[in-house]
């Protein structure tokens with residue numbers, strides 16, 4: 001189970017909660033994000049967009065969520081996107097065969113194992129039905145995880161909800177390549193929902209049936225995999241790689257490229273950018289690793305895969321797959337659609353290769369929340385706060401009038417509106433004691449709070465409070481915007497405010 005306190009906080013504050021839960025029969029694996037939860041979620045996407053899309057010169061699309069069956073014939077999902085499931089003969093409950101075995105032997109069971117292999121392991125390891133404890137199973141079967149949707153009145157156009165956001169990117173590639181003046185490399189990104197009919201959704205956001213992905217497919221000329229114009233920016237930067245059978249360790253991009261640990265500099269460069277992005281979510285580098293997957297563990301389309309994982313109380317959680325997909329997807333779509341998806345560069349015609357960075361939005365949310373959770377005792381009182389960076393927290397600042405009377409409310413409201421118009425994300429609260437108001441914004445991770453009190457009426461200063469240290473400073477109202485901007489962009493730390 002996820003660290004209870006994190007999930008309790010999320011439920012208590014309505015950051016996320018089960019979808020349609022007024023109905024007892026609502027299926028599991030679907031989640032709603034409440035007001036502050038959806039702000040945090042948006043900020044997580046926005047940080048990715050700013051750091052890993054716009055700064056890299058990628059383009060972003062918004063593709064349709066329902067796509068025709070041929071797309072998934074070409075992508076291989078109809079044939080290969082299966083989970084091995086096994087049914088108990090006694091109580092009829094269904095389970096993922098690989099997970100049952102993995103839980104029992106406490107080791108990874110490759111998803112790609114053939115079903116007879118799994119039958120054998122179930123026998124060998126004396127696996128029991130988790131529900132009724134019987135040891136009587138039907139043969140393991142492959143279950144396709146895509147959700148089918150029938151389109152049109154006659155329902156004769158089989159379509160599917162996309163199981164990953166990237167297929168629209170492959171379908172749009174040629175069009176965008178031409179719009180992009182026929183230049184490679186070309187990165188195409190998308191953030192949106194994907195759907196998988198998980199047999200046993202669990203661990204709240206971590207294994208859901210509808211989930212957000214933020215993905216980029218980088219199309220490049222395979223002959224130029226070592227040509228990275230911005231290489232100088234990362235070459236001495238150390239990425240935490242976990243090579244097959246080894247412990248994770250920081251290796252500089254230069255060394256990674258020299259020793260040919262990855263297929264080329266382009267791969268090392270983007271892995272470095274991913275690690276730098278997650279540092280901005282406040283994930284410590286020592287809790288991150290890129291785990292090399294071996295043949296059995298990789299997805300069917302990948303030549304090389306590095307799973308980006310973060311350590312939490314639940315163990316290592318996969319947040320992003322970094323896949324070298326070669327020309328698998330474009331070649332597949334070209335074959336089934338009979339459209340030419342090749343490009344021409346310097347007189348040579350070829351199908352571009354693809355390096356993919358595919359991250360889970362809710363997983364990133366969960367991990368950022370889990371690692372931001374703080375509980376401490378101060379002066380005999382316990383408090384909980386979320387140590388979110390300013391760019392992730394739902395609001396940058398809260399504005400409170402000390403009391404509602406004597407004109408303080410109106411003045412505080414004016415200040416709130418002024419900050420709001422300066423494009424800061426601001427929260428206003430006038431209800432309850434100041435202490436309770438601080439506690440409330442601490443629990444949703446708001447880094448700063450401003451209190452407008454009686455002195456403010458005379459000397460035009462307000463109290464600025466720092467969430468983590470709980471320290472307070474008196475600052476001039478007219479300097480507040482600039483101070484907040486500097487704090488939020490880390491050009492100033494709270495203790496250095498004069």
Ligand SMILES: [Zn+2]
Pocket residue numbers: 088089090091092093129130131132133134
């Ligand atoms: Zn059973």
